[in-house]
Amino acid sequence: MIQTKNLAFSYSGKVNFNFPDISLESGQVLLITGGSGKGKTTLLHLLGGLLKAQSGSIRIGDTNIESLSDKNLDKFRGKNIGLILQQPHFVEAFSVLENVVLSSWLATGQKAEEKATSLLTELGLADQMTKLTSRLSIGQQQRVSIARALINEPQLLLADEPTSSLDDENAFNVADLLSKLSKEYGAALIIVTHDQRLKDRFSNQITLL
Numbered sequence: 001m002i003q004t005k006n007l008a009f010s011y012s013g014k015v016n017f018n019f020p021d022i023s024l025e026s027g028q029v030l031l032i033t034g035g036s037g038k039g040k041t042t043l044l045h046l047l048g049g050l051l052k053a054q055s056g057s058i059r060i061g062d063t064n065i066e067s068l069s070d071k072n073l074d075k076f077r078g079k080n081i082g083l084i085l086q087q088p089h090f091v092e093a094f095s096v097l098e099n100v101v102l103s104s105w106l107a108t109g110q111k112a113e114e115k116a117t118s119l120l121t122e123l124g125l126a127d128q129m130t131k132l133t134s135r136l137s138i139g140q141q142q143r144v145s146i147a148r149a150l151i152n153e154p155q156l157l158l159a160d161e162p163t164s165s166l167d168d169e170n171a172f173n174v175a176d177l178l179s180k181l182s183k184e185y186g187a188a189l190i191i192v193t194h195d196q197r198l199k200d201r202f203s204n205q206i207t208l209l
């Protein structure tokens with residue numbers, strides 16, 4: 001489903017990374033771990049096409065994303081990659097439901113309101129849908145991010161430290177939901193984390209050194 005080969009990246013020629021190859025099938029989970037500053041978020045942003053590698057390749061399904069133009073990459077990302085980033089970047093003036101619907105509209109031109117409602121309900125947010133996202137707890141916002149990432153049924157789900165600010169109960173809930181829903185949608189799930197609770201839960205891991 002996703003394969004990378006010889007990925008290299010550099011910030012202004014000063015901080016250089018050579019990343020290990022990744023190969024992951026639909027329905028599988030991979031954790032990317034490693035100490036602070038080792039390039040975990042950088043690698044996740046490369047996989048999501050938010051940064052461009054200096055060299056190497058990233059194949060998602062049948063598409064080599066490095067060969068796409070910026071415009072086609074945006075389209076591809078919208079349809080095929082669900083992103084759960086450290087900062088959720090919600091549209092503050094929109095409700096929870098509207099934020100999730102916006103994601104479907106941007107990717108497909110369709111407002112998938114029914115599907116957004118059912119996803120949010122599955123994520124335990126049925127009674128939060130009309131609220132502004134800023135009125136939700138961090139754990140609830142994390143679940144809105146998950147709904148938004150899943151609304152377009154992506155092939156690949158990328159999550160950056162999804163549990164770092166959560167207590168044990170919420171962290172286990174988020175881990176369970178990510179794993180259950182990515183399987184349900186047939187997505188490959190890659191999680192960047194230094195959270196020991198996730199390391200204990202998912203055995204397939206690579207560590208950046």
Ligand SMILES: Nc1ncnc2c1ncn2[C@@H]1O[C@H](COP(=O)(O)OP(=O)(O)OP(=O)(O)O)[C@@H](O)[C@H]1O
Pocket residue numbers: 011015034035036037038039040041042043194
């Ligand atoms: N936009 C940027 N410009 C220059 N250097 C950057 C930029 N973003 C990150 N870096 C540097 O690249 C290195 C890797 O950063 P990255 O955020 O990928 O690490 P990380 O493993 O995710 O760290 P952490 O666990 O602390 O979040 C760090 O040394 C960081 O300072």
